[in-house]
Amino acid sequence: MKTTTDFLKTCPLCGKEYKGHPAISRVDNQTPICPTCGTRQALEGLGLKPDEIDKIIQSILKSNEL
Numbered sequence: 403m404k405t406t407t408d409f410l411k412t413c414p415l416c417g418k419e420y421k422g423h424p425a426i427s428r429v430d431n432q433t434p435i436c437p438t439c440g441t442r443q444a445l446e447g448l449g450l451k452p453d454e455i456d457k458i459i460q461s462i463l464k465s466n467e468l
């Protein structure tokens with residue numbers, strides 16, 4: 403299987419385009435999703451509340467913009 407990180411990929415969860423290494427969905431262990439959704443699912447797996455997850459995601463997105 404060819405792994406290319408140069409193409410823009412569309413995340414099936416949030417619909418956003420992303421580049422680079424995808425995360426793998428924890429739902430079926432094979433669907434590539436964007437790193438943001440990968441982080442979200444990882445946090446959900448830790449049992450965090452949705453509002454706590456949103457705060458963490460937002461802070462990650464902000465730090466990526468810098």
Ligand SMILES: [Zn+2]
Binds near residue numbers: 414415416417437
């Ligand atoms: Zn996504």
